[in-house]
Amino acid sequence: MSLKTEKTDFSPPSLSWRFVSVWRRNFLVWRKLAIPSILGNLADPAFYMLGLGYGLGSLLPEVAGVPYMTFLAAGTLCYSTMNSATFESLYSAFSRMHVQKTWDAMLNAPLELDDVMLGELAWATSKSVLSGVAILAIILALGLADSWLLLWTLPLLVLIGFCFTGLALVMNALSPNYDFFMYYFTLAITPMVLLCGVFYPVEQLPAFLQAVANWLPLTHAIGLARPLVQGEWPQQILAHIGVLLAYGSAGFYLALVLVRRRLLK
Amino acid sequence: MSLNAKAVLSATGLRKSYGASEVVAGLDLALVSGECFGLLGPNGAGKTTTLRLLLGLTRPDGGTISLLGLPVPEKAREARLKVGVVPQVDSLDPDFTVTENLLVYGRYFGLKDHEIQARIPALLEFAELEGKAEASIESLSGGMKRRLTLARALVNDPDVIFLDEPTTGLDPQARHMMWQRLRRLLGEGKTILLTTHFMEEAERLCDRLLIMDKGVAVTTGAPRDLIAEHIEPHVVEIYGDEVKSNCAGLCQRQEQVGETLFCYAADPHDLLAQLQQQCELRYLHRPSNLEDVFLKLTGRELRE
Numbered sequence: 001m002s003l004k005t006e007k008t009d010f011s012p013p014s015l016s017w018r019f020v021s022v023w024r025r026n027f028l029v030w031r032k033l034a035i036p037s038i039l040g041n042l043a044d045p046a047f048y049m050l051g052l053g054y055g056l057g058s059l060l061p062e063v064a065g066v067p068y069m070t071f072l073a074a075g076t077l078c079y080s081t082m083n084s085a086t087f088e089s090l091y092s093a094f095s096r097m098h099v100q101k102t103w104d105a106m107l108n109a110p111l112e113l114d115d116v117m118l119g120e121l122a123w124a125t126s127k128s129v130l131s132g133v134a135i136l137a138i139i140l141a142l143g144l145a146d147s148w149l150l151l152w153t154l155p156l157l158v159l160i161g162f163c164f165t166g167l168a169l170v171m172n173a174l175s176p177n178y179d180f181f182m183y184y185f186t187l188a189i190t191p192m193v194l195l196c197g198v199f200y201p202v203e204q205l206p207a208f209l210q211a212v213a214n215w216l217p218l219t220h221a222i223g224l225a226r227p228l229v230q231g232e233w234p235q236q237i238l239a240h241i242g243v244l245l246a247y248g249s250a251g252f253y254l255a256l257v258l259v260r261r262r263l264l265k
Numbered sequence: 266m267s268l269n270a271k272a273v274l275s276a277t278g279l280r281k282s283y284g285a286s287e288v289v290a291g292l293d294l295a296l297v298s299g300e301c302f303g304l305l306g307p308n309g310a311g312k313t314t315t316l317r318l319l320l321g322l323t324r325p326d327g328g329t330i331s332l333l334g335l336p337v338p339e340k341a342r343e344a345r346l347k348v349g350v351v352p353q354v355d356s357l358d359p360d361f362t363v364t365e366n367l368l369v370y371g372r373y374f375g376l377k378d379h380e381i382q383a384r385i386p387a388l389l390e391f392a393e394l395e396g397k398a399e400a401s402i403e404s405l406s407g408g409m410k411r412r413l414t415l416a417r418a419l420v421n422d423p424d425v426i427f428l429d430e431p432t433t434g435l436d437p438q439a440r441h442m443m444w445q446r447l448r449r450l451l452g453e454g455k456t457i458l459l460t461t462h463f464m465e466e467a468e469r470l471c472d473r474l475l476i477m478d479k480g481v482a483v484t485t486g487a488p489r490d491l492i493a494e495h496i497e498p499h500v501v502e503i504y505g506d507e508v509k510s511n512c513a514g515l516c517q518r519q520e521q522v523g524e525t526l527f528c529y530a531a532d533p534h535d536l537l538a539q540l541q542q543q544c545e546l547r548y549l550h551r552p553s554n555l556e557d558v559f560l561k562l563t564g565r566e567l568r569e
Binding site: 111 | 320
């Protein structure tokens with residue numbers, strides 16, 4: 001009698017402002033624990049930056065034409081944002097989905113799984129941007145950047161957060177338990193931290209590892225962030241943005257398909 | 266069809282399979298406004314899957330569902346605006362206080378903060394949690410958590426309330442308190458769909474119920490009618506090894522289960538007279554109840 005378009009597990013995400021209530025739920029939890037959370041955002045990467053920057057930096061004349069601390073700043077900015085998005089979308093989202101049954105409670109209300117997932121995406125992205133902003137504050141406090149171009153890192157942080165949240169949500173959708181996430185850290189996050197130019201230029205690597213690095217999203221995040229921190233316009237802006245958007249979007253869509261199959265069966 | 270026409274919630278020919286096993290295999294049900302409807306069945310009968318289908322949380326393989334006049338799953342989200350759900354597994358937010366749980370849940374319905382705040386005192390009063398407004402979830406007893414979950418399900422002033430085993434794990438005091446609250450809701454005109462393993466609960470609360478097994482309805486009707494239809498009015502349970510043949514002829518039907526003999530009788534007078542002479546025997550005489558119906562229709566073997 002009526003034409004209805006059947007929704008399937010593979011339907012595109014249905015986007016609606018309803019995700020805001022999910023975001024606000026997570027924000028309210030975060031607000032209660034804001035001080036330790038911000039401290040964690042600041043302290044860990046700050047010690048990396050200061051320790052390696054001063055310690056290792058004093059042994060190096062310059063890296064890629066700038067003091068090592070400056071070089072390291074952009075890398076830290078990106079990997080810290082990546083880490084924050086990843087942790088939130090793995091451990092925290094998994095406890096909401098699987099352990100605390102928070103998602104189930106939401107699905108009994110007039111929210112759809114797509115709303116919940118979009119809320120999680122927006123939330124983990126927000127939280128990772130906050131981590132990035134904490135690093136920016138350190139960069140400014142140490143006087144490592146003095147160009148207005150640094151402001152462009154703000155939208156870049158959103159893009160980095162989106163990219164790595166999308167990817168991590170795939171792991172969340174697949175995971176039977178918390179231990180599963182070690183695979184992702186060992187096989188994806190750690191290689192990226194070590195190969196994608198956080199601590200040294202990718203050009204220092206042998207050709208085949210450079211080729212690998214070029215496929216990894218963190219390389220492209222750093223490709224944009226490093227020039228901006230150093231007060232220059234990046235090269236190949238659209239290509240870098242395209243890679244980050246592609247990883248994030250493909251990840252989010254795949255995560256949505258997987259989580260529909262997991263929870264709506 | 267007349268029942269379906271004025272139904273608040275109806276399903277016809279509902280089917281759902283997982284792999285080769287058909288968990289819901291052609292189920293029909295209809296709830297009229299203001300009634301308490303019980304969905305009973307042993308573990309694995311398909312109750313929880315049925316609830317998920319009715320709420321639009323999973324797509325049926327066949328059949329049609331209408332919830333508050335809206336087709337499910339197509340318009341399930343819109344229908345859930347006027348539905349409250351008390352799930353089987355506790356899903357309260359452990360990071361929040363009692364009040365925050367209600368506030369955050371109300372936001373999922375698109376309610377404004379001031380609207381929810383205005384409702385919270387009445388919800389706390391309903392759940393008898395007035396003194397616990399700022400308490401953490403962890404500090405609540407099992408009964409308090411259940412009542413808060415019920416209050417949470419009322420935050421949107423629903424027309425229909427789904428309760429999946431609302432009193433499992435509660436002590437008798439907490440269970441009676443829960444029953445009182447549910448009766449109060451029925452008094453306010455709410456429609457309730459309830460699953461439970463407690464036949465006593467179903468008998469006390471439900472206007473009508475449906476017993477399902479292996480995905481299909483075994484029987485449906487009012488508790489009293491079902492008992493009258495399926496079981497003799499009196500049951501005498503006799504315990505011990507040596508009771509086997511004593512009672513044949515003194516009751517309509519008897520059933521040996523382990524060391525217990527169940528005798529079903531229209532008039533238990535002669536049977537009781539004989540039992541009183543055998544003072545070594547322990548026995549219990551009681552009216553037949555819904556549990557007798559349930560066990561007769563779904564069998565006694567364990568479902569695990």
